Amino acid sequence: xxxxxxxxxxxxxxxxxxxxxxxxxxxxxxxxxxxxxxxxxxxxxxxxxxxxxxxxxxxxxxxxxxxxxxxxxxxxxxxxxxxxxxxxxxxxxxxxxxxxxxxxxxxxxxxxxxxxxxxxxxxxxxxxxxxxxxxxxxxxxxxxxxxxxxxxxxxxxxxxxxxxxxxxxxxxxxxxxxxxxxxxxxxxxxxxxxxxxxxxxxxxxxxxxxxxxxxxxxxxxxxxxxxxxxxxxxxxxxxxxxxxxxxxxxxxxxxxxxxxxxxxxxxxxxxxxxxxxxxxxxxxxxxxxxxxxxxxxxxxxxxxxxxxxxxxxxxxxxxxxxxxxxxxxxxxxxxxxxxxxxxxxxxxxxxxxxxxxxxxxxxxxxxxxxxxxxxxxxxxxxxxxxxxxxxxxxxxxxxxxxxxxxxxxxxxxxxxx
Amino acid sequence: xxxxxxxxxxxxxxxxxxxxxxxxxxxxxxxxxxxxxxxxxxxxxxxxxxxxxxxxxxxxxxxxxxxxxxxxxxxxxxxxxxxxxxxxxxxxxxxxxxxxxxxxxxxxxxxxxxxxxxxxxxxxxxxxxxxxxxxxxxxxxxxxxxxxxxxxxxxxxxxxxxxxxxxx
Numbered sequence: 001x002x003x004x005x006x007x008x009x010x011x012x013x014x015x016x017x018x019x020x021x022x023x024x025x026x027x028x029x030x031x032x033x034x035x036x037x038x039x040x041x042x043x044x045x046x047x048x049x050x051x052x053x054x055x056x057x058x059x060x061x062x063x064x065x066x067x068x069x070x071x072x073x074x075x076x077x078x079x080x081x082x083x084x085x086x087x088x089x090x091x092x093x094x095x096x097x098x099x100x101x102x103x104x105x106x107x108x109x110x111x112x113x114x115x116x117x118x119x120x121x122x123x124x125x126x127x128x129x130x131x132x133x134x135x136x137x138x139x140x141x142x143x144x145x146x147x148x149x150x151x152x153x154x155x156x157x158x159x160x161x162x163x164x165x166x167x168x169x170x171x172x173x174x175x176x177x178x179x180x181x182x183x184x185x186x187x188x189x190x191x192x193x194x195x196x197x198x199x200x201x202x203x204x205x206x207x208x209x210x211x212x213x214x215x216x217x218x219x220x221x222x223x224x225x226x227x228x229x230x231x232x233x234x235x236x237x238x239x240x241x242x243x244x245x246x247x248x249x250x251x252x253x254x255x256x257x258x259x260x261x262x263x264x265x266x267x268x269x270x271x272x273x274x275x276x277x278x279x280x281x282x283x284x285x286x287x288x289x290x291x292x293x294x295x296x297x298x299x300x301x302x303x304x305x306x307x308x309x310x311x312x313x314x315x316x317x318x319x320x321x322x323x324x325x326x327x328x329x330x331x332x333x334x335x336x337x338x339x340x341x342x343x344x345x346x347x348x349x350x351x352x353x354x355x356x357x358x359x360x361x362x363x364x365x366x367x368x369x370x371x372x373x374x375x376x377x378x379x380x381x382x383x384x385x386x387x388x389x390x391x392x393x394x395x396x397x398x399x400x401x402x403x404x405x406x407x408x409x410x411x412x413x414x415x416x417x
Numbered sequence: 418x419x420x421x422x423x424x425x426x427x428x429x430x431x432x433x434x435x436x437x438x439x440x441x442x443x444x445x446x447x448x449x450x451x452x453x454x455x456x457x458x459x460x461x462x463x464x465x466x467x468x469x470x471x472x473x474x475x476x477x478x479x480x481x482x483x484x485x486x487x488x489x490x491x492x493x494x495x496x497x498x499x500x501x502x503x504x505x506x507x508x509x510x511x512x513x514x515x516x517x518x519x520x521x522x523x524x525x526x527x528x529x530x531x532x533x534x535x536x537x538x539x540x541x542x543x544x545x546x547x548x549x550x551x552x553x554x555x556x557x558x559x560x561x562x563x564x565x566x567x568x569x570x571x572x573x574x575x576x577x578x579x580x581x582x583x584x585x
Contacts, residue, residue, distance in 0.1 A: 070442075384433050
């Protein structure tokens, strides 16, 4: 019986013939912490009596959720994490370097890797063909000490992509459409594997956007094949040698097949307060928003900023709508400056935040007020997510966000393309 | 045998309902953080919950973030078990790792404030307020092993590694 990508990677890592439903123990290639879940991880690591990180694995600490820190308490947590990294020789990523998931994709994740992180959007690295999943602090603390952890091998849903996007439709619209179709618990405990000839249409940054939101359907991982597009991306990051092709077996057994014709998709929006509350943008045009946020680990990459800048070029945000842009990494910010996108966005009335998680989790840098609405390119619109439990968060693509910023109300980006 | 009152919630109670991200700055001060447990789902929960009570959810309980602080503040509030129709993956694993049982069952029959009696060994929930009896799904064996030791840290402290799982 053939294997899915998840089964292939977990078989290879565990040295066993792993199939869906099996419990396996496997060595971890990379485990990472971020600054809101990392301190508890460090405390659990120490409470378990560990002093050193297992030599077999890479470990990294990212200061990205409060970057720079907005409070004494978070600054103290940053001190704790810096001390931990220094004591254990873990890699440390400082405030302003960027969001953990983007930095993992830029420089740490390889096809076929087994990656865990104390952040639910760890699934992002699945865009490169890694088996990457989020875990809690205790699980990651023990994995850091032992170098391994246990997994239940997930059943896989194949998302069979065909065709290519029409103008104004992007990876974000695809993943929102899928989550709307299967529901916020439509893939709980499952692997979402993206396949079909439509995969070739998606750049690595677009694949990262799709994989990033697999968790919003409850999935354990969202995973793409590693192909020539992946190889080119790794070469551009000067680590082409880390490439290995990853494809599911031809006779892999999938629990479900879901076909999506990319040509049929249109710009989509997730309405408050659940990510599966998805409708075409055209059904909600005209809803006024006080803030537009472009960025995060979902859509803060260079292509995203480029799309927004092209729509906003020569235009200005609506006077009643704030426009906040947070690039996902320092490299992206530098590239966006070189390409002139930052200048375009500033001229359009945008605020540029330092690379990091920005206002996505309502901690700082763009927290919403009571009764306000925001169109965000992030991945979550839960009640209270962006700081006020009386606020409303709509999720859409960078193009939808840019068009919305111009008109001050939810707008179909095709009006501007 | 566990006994306590049911605090009933609906579907899709996210980790942001349980402990909002805006309080991330309090995560190294757990007693302060715990004052905000379930705040965005029921602002009165924290003042009414008593040691031994239960949280009863609907579908997809605990969706969202990997923050282990979510089951941790629930445990700190005195909750002895979470009952739900279905549970998000990371939250499930986090709760078990903290020694907090999660019982998957049809929670429709349970009303807010009902007095429950739970026999973990027998797998039975008795709703003393309406006289109904429910059974809950088996916790996966690996997780039960960890739960029986009181959580992941006590498990590793005792066994040193995932050795017991190796033999399965």
